[in-house]
Amino acid sequence: MSKDYIIEQLKKQIENFETKMQTEKVGTVLEVGDGVAKISGLSDVMASEMLEFPNGVYGVALNLEEGQIGAMILGEFSGIKEGDQVKSTGKILSIPVGENMIGRVINPLGQAIDGKGEIASDKFYPIEKIAPGVITRQSVNQPVQTGIKAIDAMIPVGRGQRELIIGDRQTGKTAIAIDVIINQKGQDMICIYVAIGQKESKIARIVAELEKKGAMEYTIIVLAGASDPATFSFIAPYSGCALGEYFMDKGKDVLIIYDDLSKHAWSYRQISLILKRPPGREAYPGDVFYLHSRLLERSAKLNKDFGGGSITALPIIETQAGDVSAYIPTNVISITDGQIYLESDLFYKGIRPALNVGLSVSRVGSAAQTKAMKKVAGKLRLDLAQFRELEAFAQFGSDLDENTRRQIERGKRTVEILKQDQYAPMLMENQVAILYALTNGFLDDVEVSKIKAWEADFQRYLDSSAKEVLTLIADKKELTEEIVAKLEKVIKDYKILLN
Amino acid sequence: MRITATQYAKSLYEVTKEKSQSEIGVMAENFVKVLAKNRQTKLAVKIIKKFGEIYNKENGIAEVEAISSRKLEADQIQQIEKFIQGKYKVSEVIIDNKIDEKIKGGIILKIGDEILNGSVERQLRELKKCLKK
Numbered sequence: 001m002s003k004d005y006i007i008e009q010l011k012k013q014i015e016n017f018e019t020k021m022q023t024e025k026v027g028t029v030l031e032v033g034d035g036v037a038k039i040s041g042l043s044d045v046m047a048s049e050m051l052e053f054p055n056g057v058y059g060v061a062l063n064l065e066e067g068q069i070g071a072m073i074l075g076e077f078s079g080i081k082e083g084d085q086v087k088s089t090g091k092i093l094s095i096p097v098g099e100n101m102i103g104r105v106i107n108p109l110g111q112a113i114d115g116k117g118e119i120a121s122d123k124f125y126p127i128e129k130i131a132p133g134v135i136t137r138q139s140v141n142q143p144v145q146t147g148i149k150a151i152d153a154m155i156p157v158g159r160g161q162r163e164l165i166i167g168d169r170q171t172g173k174t175a176i177a178i179d180v181i182i183n184q185k186g187q188d189m190i191c192i193y194v195a196i197g198q199k200e201s202k203i204a205r206i207v208a209e210l211e212k213k214g215a216m217e218y219t220i221i222v223l224a225g226a227s228d229p230a231t232f233s234f235i236a237p238y239s240g241c242a243l244g245e246y247f248m249d250k251g252k253d254v255l256i257i258y259d260d261l262s263k264h265a266w267s268y269r270q271i272s273l274i275l276k277r278p279p280g281r282e283a284y285p286g287d288v289f290y291l292h293s294r295l296l297e298r299s300a301k302l303n304k305d306f307g308g309g310s311i312t313a314l315p316i317i318e319t320q321a322g323d324v325s326a327y328i329p330t331n332v333i334s335i336t337d338g339q340i341y342l343e344s345d346l347f348y349k350g351i352r353p354a355l356n357v358g359l360s361v362s363r364v365g366s367a368a369q370t371k372a373m374k375k376v377a378g379k380l381r382l383d384l385a386q387f388r389e390l391e392a393f394a395q396f397g398s399d400l401d402e403n404t405r406r407q408i409e410r411g412k413r414t415v416e417i418l419k420q421d422q423y424a425p426m427l428m429e430n431q432v433a434i435l436y437a438l439t440n441g442f443l444d445d446v447e448v449s450k451i452k453a454w455e456a457d458f459q460r461y462l463d464s465s466a467k468e469v470l471t472l473i474a475d476k477k478e479l480t481e482e483i484v485a486k487l488e489k490v491i492k493d494y495k496i497l498l499n
Numbered sequence: 500m501r502i503t504a505t506q507y508a509k510s511l512y513e514v515t516k517e518k519s520q521s522e523i524g525v526m527a528e529n530f531v532k533v534l535a536k537n538r539q540t541k542l543a544v545k546i547i548k549k550f551g552e553i554y555n556k557e558n559g560i561a562e563v564e565a566i567s568s569r570k571l572e573a574d575q576i577q578q579i580e581k582f583i584q585g586k587y588k589v590s591e592v593i594i595d596n597k598i599d600e601k602i603k604g605g606i607i608l609k610i611g612d613e614i615l616n617g618s619v620e621r622q623l624r625e626l627k628k629c630l631k632k
Contacts, residue, residue: 010630024620067505072606172627 005188029053029084030068035077035229036274037086040068043087043142048128052087053080060093060231063275070275072231074109077446080394084380089109091129095239096121102190102382105207105221108232114207118413127235131297138303143368144255144312147174147183147425150418151356153377153435154384155340158255159367160310161300164332166317166324167342171354173316175422176340179315183425184255190247191219192256194240197233197263200225205482209423233267241298241311241389248302248309256299260316261292265328270492279330292328293335314396338362351419357384361482370428371478376435380414387411413443416451426459433462437491458494504542507534508549511558552611558592564609566618571606583610596606 012225026039036061039440045051051059051071053103063070074079078168095110098121098314105114112119140158157163161435181191195203203223210216222240237258244254258264265480274283280286292315299313315336322343324333347354369377386407394400394408417438427456434455437443446454462470469486476483511530515523538591555562561583565571571579571594580592583632587610 022616024616026612026614043612068504 007350025088026213027069027086027088029080029082029086031082032073034270034398035073035231035272036271037071037073037077037080038068039071039086040090042069042086045069046090046092048093050089050091050093052089052339054084054318055079057138059086060235063277063354072271072275073229073235074231074235075229075332077229087238091193092126094124094126096299097123097125097243099222100273101243102218103216103220105203105223107228108222108224110239115377123246125246127242128294129245129298131241131294132300132302132306136300136302136306138301138308140364140368141363142253142301142310143370144189145178145183145187145428146180147427148179149420149426149431149435150353150357151176151340152428152431153373153418154357155338155355155360155362155380156365156373157312157313157362157367158301159168160299161362161364161368162296162299162313162315162316162336163339163362163365164317164336164339165342166319166329166333166339167354168322168344171342171344171347172352172422173318173342174202174206174259176342176353177259177314177316178209180255181210181219181257181423182215182423184216184218185213189218189253189255190244191215192222192240192244192254193219194222194237194256194258196224196236196258196260197226197267198223198259200227208405213423230267230270230287233263234271236374237261237264237295241295244311247297248300248311249307251307251309254311256311256313258295258313258315260318261332262318262328265291279478284327289330289331289335292332296332296335326380337364351415351427352422353420354458355418357381358388361456371454372473373428373435375479376432376439379439383407383410383414409444409448410441412448413446413451414438416448417443417455419452427470427474429470430459432479433470433487433490434458435486436484440488442491442495457498458491461494461497462490502537502539504545504549504556505541507539507546508553511546512553516543516557546631559588560593561587561589561591562593562595563596566602566607566609567585568597568600568602568604568619571596579606579608583608602615 001164003485025042025044027039029042041056042051045061045064047064048063051061053059053073057073057077058077059071059073061069067208095108096119098119100119100121104112104116104119106119107113110119111119121157140160142159144157144159146152146157150395151157155163177193181193184191193206203225207216207221210219222236224236224245240256240258244256247254265284268288268291273279273283277285295314296315299311300309301310315332317332319326321328324330329446330437334397341356341359342354343356344354346356366374387410390404390408391411394404400408437458443451443454469483469490472483472486473479514526518526534543563579563583565579571583576594576596579594583589602618602620603623605617605622607618608615
């Protein structure tokens, strides 16, 4: 670039520079407390409009009352004092969006917090948006491969679905979510992990693990830490969703994990109580249901005319002592299209993922399951249900008839096969192969204690010597007679090899 | 129900509207008595402020704070008065001229919760932003 050109440009800019009077609406801070400010003036501010406090801190107008407004402060509020001037901006709260967010850790305002430099973006999406309407939607018809046998087989999740992960603390809720993200490699899915009020150490560990598995290449982490103001926790899921909508509008499939929505409800409760909104059940404000329903309703599968993108949501709820009938869990259960229910009893028994198959359901996902998986999984649920029923009653005596004994043995093996290590998601075709072997009795002569080792070896054998069958299942996505014959031959060959 | 300062100020304005000096004196005294009875004398400062706002609004008076780097000349003040009268449809303008050298030049007008910022300082800031791009 020549010097003259620069000067020419400068001249043009200076000439075109407008020296106009600028009208600003201002108010004065009346009181500040715990991330919330009461402001007088600002008579024609909009609901949820961004406000500018001195030294560049932003806020959002929440309560509009006669003569004053209540606003939450996004960021450091200790510097704000009574009498400070607050400017209105005329903009609804929005965050920058863009492709270059992928692979980054950001705060709910879209600023990078991973130390890898600023994220330049000129496109903004409003944080709060009305969910896509009926005419833009399509029924769920494509699966999200979670890579977890128990989920893919019995509680399938479809693209555009909202599947709740619910359970007590330390039952592996986040572990499931992270495994799902890891398994999205090469599945053309963008993952957004929204951490709400989480420990920063936990997020550091998750980021490290995702980087190790190469999963950060398609993942964005939105972090509102435990030490950040409650307002950050409150807007974090909406920010994450706005980011997701940007990709959905481009026709992409997005997976969002909200970890977790109980902390989100707590932060909203805090803000509401400080704003003096009347408390209701469990001291939550009256609109706590709408808080989550308007968020989760934004997950959708759009039809072809609208780009065909989707947002799949996996909200997480932490229960206290297994109480699913508390206020927030019942709310979110009723909003979502099914739940994955984790139990601490199962977890301590060594059944991990600690999935309670009886209480977990997926209300729409089975429509999206591949035919192959449907075929092998149909029997699985039945086997397990019968096993549960017989298990309790079999403890009283050993005098069981042949049929009952066989069912119990099969059940024990099923439970064993459904156990899966963390960070070890499995491909659909491998899942189908092992579940086929299980449900068709090929494992009945293997000792229960040796099932895990048998399976590990079998998977290795499949990957090395039976690639052909695996690719067939992956391509056709169903079990034709020809494939079944081939699969059975592989299983028999492997068993001969063992003996 | 709690009575707010705005409500007090409004009622005070209404009872004293178009009354003679002596009547206003009685009303004001009564008003203070009512306030004391309701134990809300601490609202007095706020009520006085609100009353001023209401009085100005009802009588078409605008109080303007004009911040400039040098003291405004008489004809400048007249110009501002005309400008405000035209913009806000008021009959009387009270200008309070304050001097702040930090704004370097131009003028900042504060009317109620609106600020008209025409200072050189702001324009320089905008120019800086513009050049940065």
